[in-house]
Amino acid sequence: MSTPGIFFLVVGPSGAGKDTLIDGARAALAAGGRHVFAIRVITRPADAGGEQHTAVSEAQFTADEQAGRFLITWSAHGLRYGLPASLADELRAGRHVIANGSRAAIAELAARVPRLVVLHVAAERAALADRIRGRGREEGEQVARRLEREVNLTVPHGVQVIDILNNGTVGEGVEKLLSALDHAQRSLRVVRYPIDTWRERVAYLPPGSVVSAADYLGPGRISIEGDSRSITACVHVAETGPVLADDEIGLSVHAFESLALPQGTRVSIRRTPAPDSRQALREKIQGHPLSEAQYALLLEDILQGRYPDSEVAAFLVAATRSLSDSEVVALARVRASFMPRIDWNEPIVVDKHSMGGIPGSRITLIVIPVVAAHGLAIPKTSSRAITSAAGTADAMEAVARVDLTAAEVRETVRRTRGCIAWNGRLNHSALDDVMNHITRPLGIDSNRWSVASILSKKLSAGSTHVIVDLPWGPQAKLKTLAEASELARLFETVGDALGLVVQAHPTDGSAPIGRGIGPALEVQDVLQVLGNGLAAPADLRTKALTFAGHILAWDPALGSFQAGLARAEELLLSGAAHEKFEQIVDAQGRRPSPVRPAALAHPVHALGNGRIRHIDIARISEVARRAGAPADKAAGIHLAAGLGDEVAGGQVLYTIHASAASDLEAAAQLAEQASGVSQGHS
CATH class of the missing domain: 3.40.1030.10 (Nucleoside phosphorylase/phosphoribosyltransferase catalytic domain)
Known part of the structure; x- marks a missing residue:
């Protein structure tokens, strides 16, 4: 079964140019077969001028309404208006319907169609007056009354509204309307997808997605945008469960939390264009110095996830090999710009x-x-x-x-x-989070x-x-x-x-x-x-x-x-x-009880006489961590002898402290294998 079509209700004040824009869109989309342009039934003579419509008498309109031949009806300017009930069949067949309608009918229509998108066409007051007079149906005071008539644009929750400002030429207005139609048709409902990809933001599209999933596959990223929030993510096609509807986009746990929008919110997607910073990235990989402006572009794009990890890793490897003093200054300034600044208003801080x-x-x-x-x-x-x-x-x-x-x-x-x-x-x-995610596994420093x-x-x-x-x-x-x-x-x-x-x-x-x-x-x-x-x-x-x-x-x-x-x-x-x-x-904020060294203790003894020549700081730290530090703040090591001290066999070199017997045993075994303290004879 195909995904139902979208009902596009074009609304706006008289003179906004709704009919003209609809006619332009009809000419542009006629060959596609996916769009149906509604012809309204109006109790107005057929030769009254203006839009093409089906003219009926008041009596006929009332009879058709009682017989259920209308999807919706409304009254305005002393006339009755109706949209044919057959439009519901077009929606069920997956075709999109575009109709000139009334702002007052939005709530009722939203309850009768699978998905309603309101295209709100507006224009400046002078343009509205000229267009109303140009229709030849009203003059003088009638035009003024039209302009004074205001209807608040209120829509039920979940109904998308797209504003179109029609102040320019007919061609510009039609282009805006076509863009709005395309934007809405490509919008998707956000779904929290039950896959945890850790720090990777991943979006999942169904094979039959309304946006053609194959167009977005590849090594790049897409931008997911909605309600003044956006993220970038890579795209996978979800051919197995959980099943996604054709107009849904699944977001991995991290991606969903990053976007921070409620489930079901409508979003649009677009392939992230090659960043302006790509040339800078290539230059750095080739070993060339970058300016502060280039680093600003590049680090912002990295922070926004516009590069795959492989390219970020290549950049970081190159940066470890060649950073001039001036580049370090530039990097510091750019990095500081990503963080809030504290001003202490003191000469020395x-x-x-x-x-x-x-x-x-x-x-x-x-x-x-x-x-x-x-x-x-x-x-x-x-x-x-x-x-x-x-x-x-x-x-x-x-x-x-x-x-x-x-x-x-x-x-x-x-x-x-x-x-x-x-x-x-x-x-x-936040930049460190992104960088560390890549540098630590690779050992880049x-x-x-x-x-x-x-x-x-x-x-x-x-x-x-x-x-x-x-x-x-x-x-x-x-x-x-x-x-x-x-x-x-x-x-x-x-x-x-x-x-x-x-x-x-x-x-x-x-x-x-x-x-x-x-x-x-x-x-x-x-x-x-x-x-x-x-x-x-x-x-x-x-x-x-x-x-x-x-x-x-x-x-x-x-x-x-x-x-x-x-x-x-x-x-x-x-x-x-x-x-x-x-x-x-x-x-x-003092702790009610300060943490004391753990009571469980194990002494590590010198194996013979001699002066301490070397303390292996890596080994000592490893033993302390095995005992539970730093997560267990009571755990660790207390050194009884230091570098250069003369010690006798059996003398305590250090004591291991741990809160759990299993941690103490593990640390003691590690110390027994190698204590980390080397002795030599004087």
Whole structure:
């Protein structure tokens, strides 16, 4: 059985040109056989001029109406109008009906036809008056009364309305009407299709789709548009169940949620044209530099899903191989434009970033309260761990809320001058989601690309001064001092071009910093440093004070690193930094019970005597993660011995903590295979 046709009701004020446009469409579509143009029955003489119609007397009209020969009738201007009941047969046969009708009849007609689309033709008042006079049926006051007559265009839910402004030539008006007919005939009803394609947006069309599914197959994308929302998706033909009607489009779970329109909403589709940015993509793949304008076009099209993953991957591979300093600046500016900008209205707003990769090293939780206690604004947003045992946000979450809104961050900074929040709700980058979906499985990484990403977020966060920690070492992200120094130069160069004051410092990344590895265990180290405890890890304290000293040197009242370091030590020793940390925790929302290191523990012992020559940071992190970190904030490792320490056989090297016995057993087995701690004789 064929899909029923659409009833197109052409409405609008007198003089809008409805009959003229319909005549033009009739001439254009006559040969196709898919469209039927209704001839109205009117109680008006056949020689009255104007549209072609069937003239009947009042008595005949009443008799036909009582006999059920009309699909619908209405009255206007002292006349009776009717559309033949036979039009319903045309609709059932799959043909589309176009009829000149009354705005007042829309609701009744919608209940009598399978699908009603209203084509609302309008024109400016002067054009309406000229056309009414040109018909020769009304003059003077009659024309004025016609123009004053207004009927509100109200339509039932589900009835599509397409507006056509007919102010131009007849040819232009007919073209608009034909375009509206085509648009409606190609519209489809959205259906949530029960297939989860994860991050891939997929649309499903039935083999007999009204839009000819074969026209949209291929490696490209289609645009799905409706109610001021649109997405792009690739197209599959659904030849098996769930069965789709000919005028339906099924959307995978992710596509349906992305479009965010109710099921049954009418949408239109079109093949996404080759993006304007395609030439830029090709140039980058060939190794050529791109301008900021080219990156703006290209990244927007990538973000909107207008390229298949294969082409995005090729672009990213090329970008990892060749990005000039000016391109990194351009990328940072473009990326920042995709995120909301926070304006703090302060001369100095500080931020800190670390390239990470080193277990422990939770200096941020010390630096922020030191700097805030001095009085500089330092709204710090941090990430959660991806491959490590803890990120800054994971550690802070052991004692306080970190999923703050922008308003909550502002309030926290207003009250305490600092915060340590998760960046997922603040300067989250949708572009990163798209890129990471491709880069992580392929292992694509680029320090230069990372500089653009990091500094774009600092720019959008309203920072004016940024300090960057660049750990380097055999197992760090940066392998050599030369590599770290070159990246420091790039950070500072790009920052300057963006109007930021950036200092980047290469640091020792050959071993863990501090004793704890895992959220609660790292916070334990932090609190020992802030509390000036005798057991506080000296390396963590020294590194935190060094970075705090560099930051405080930006205060014109201090002006040098030596003065900044002295001030940082003063704030730490006096307890002001510890007090500030507790204020920040309270402002963000203190946990009712802070997370403590898990009670289940397993010691890992040295196999013999000797000095610790190497700590395998990748292995140590893997053991901590196997114990449950960072998802289990109580899990992780506490190091009992550090690099260079002399240990005896049987001495505890580190203790594994876990909340579940199965996790503890799995981590202990991993440590037994290889502890990650290497010894050598003195």
